[in-house]
Amino acid sequence: MYQSRFVEVTHDISVEVNPTYLQEESNPVGGKHIFAYFISIQNMGDRPVTLLRRYWEIKDNRGGAHQIEGEGVIGRTPTIVPDSEHSYNSFCMLKTYRGSMVGYYRMETTDGEMLRVRIPHFLLVSPLLN
DSSP, rough: OOOOEEEEEEEEEEEEEEEEEEEGOOOOTTBOOOOEEEEEEEEESOEOOOOOOEEEEEETTTSSSEEEEEESBBBBBOEEEOOOEEEEEEEEEESSSEEEEEEEEEEEETTOOOOEEEEEEEEEGGGGGG
């Protein structure tokens, strides 16, 4: 059974990912498979954290891989106070029906500690495979 919810907790920061296949945006014959992913980052600690950078490794089913690194998420560097969360969504395109993503965020606490917060490894799977 395909798992559609992926969670990882690092330094009292929970990252939950829910990917989905966008069939209406995809063109399987042309090798274009679009996947959206919805992310919720929850601060379960006792210090505010600011998300400064992101790093992704995206792989397709044929062994193709590429990395994405940059400032913040979707143009923002949110500060997440204790007992709150920041949610956003984005997308990626694969040439195959199946792939995966994994990564991490660089975050800084209000007292200057730098944290590496893991993003769970998650699968991108087209329902067209069933």
